[in-house]
Amino acid sequence: MKPVSNKEGFVLRLEDFLPYRLVVAASLVSQATARTYATKYSIGIAEWRVIAQLGEFGTMTAKQIGARSHMHKTKVSRAVATLNRKKMLAKRANRDDKREAFLSLSPIGLEVYESIAPAAQALSQRMFGDVSAEDRAAFERVLDTVTARAASLADMEEELPD
Amino acid sequence: MKPVSNKEGFVLRLEDFLPYRLVVAASLVSQATARTYATKYSIGIAEWRVIAQLGEFGTMTAKQIGARSHMHKTKVSRAVATLNRKKMLAKRANRDDKREAFLSLSPIGLEVYESIAPAAQALSQRMFGDVSAEDRAAFERVLDTVTARAASLADMEEELPD
């Protein structure tokens, strides 16, 4: 199918349009991975991301998890709640600030982490495995710059004067 | 914050984990762009994507739009419905197959397309503008391969025997 030029003449070629391609790729990847652990371990994406953070860093507050994973705070809150219900994490109050709590994986949570993490790694390998080291490095560079840009853009508009 | 190794020893370093980084980057980009045309032109993401497809290719069925943009058919259906309500597109029945309809932009829709497309282009420029040509090429290569992989993975599982 060939692009059609309309009267005004400006045509956006989506197949060359990086933001679009990025988003499509990500959504496919997200679906594919989600399926893997969703069906296999009955864990949702948000829950898994919380587990992954805690598995990597040990102990964090909900706030930290949200900041690090760019997850909305209500999403984190709910994910934590479900994981808590499933006895997958340990909550320890912070004496110095009773608003927040220190979260970490319970033995069960750790088990889940230990079983999902390698699967995730394997899946990643299947998707990115045969990408050359150079391409991979370039890919990471671009991801980083665009992440930074997009994040700053988002923040900017957040604090616009009304 | 330094990763903590737990008893079992397997730690997934999310900052090195490409699927994760890809998804985070995409979600930030998506948010940033969404905001641009959402607030400026009161158009949702799905609607914009439909407009973009039609702007580029002229006439398509809902099915084609969905396939090309990897959008769920209900999403396409609803986006088309809202755009139709806003008189932004033209629906023409297909005599040879009355189940489907040929969709294209109405003059109003074209206007919207012509005003959003350059803005999107500009935003993309702001995010990817100063990426070197080589990095950009590498980035595209990787996006393509991973898109193909993830898509085939998704399809595969779709037809699993239950």
Added chain:
DNA sequence: TGACACTGGTTTCATTTGTAACTATTTTGC
């Protein structure tokens, strides 16, 4: 000290989303 702004986290509510069921039509196999 006490009022007031602020922050971590939860909850409520309206919106968005996907799954599955459904309608209308077309295709297939016999």
Added chain:
DNA sequence: GCAAAATAGTTACAAATGAAACCAGTGTCA
């Protein structure tokens, strides 16, 4: 030609989501 399977698109329903209100605790500054 016709019953059964398939397909384009819509709709009903339930789950996921984000914005905003909210609660409890903390910081500030007079």
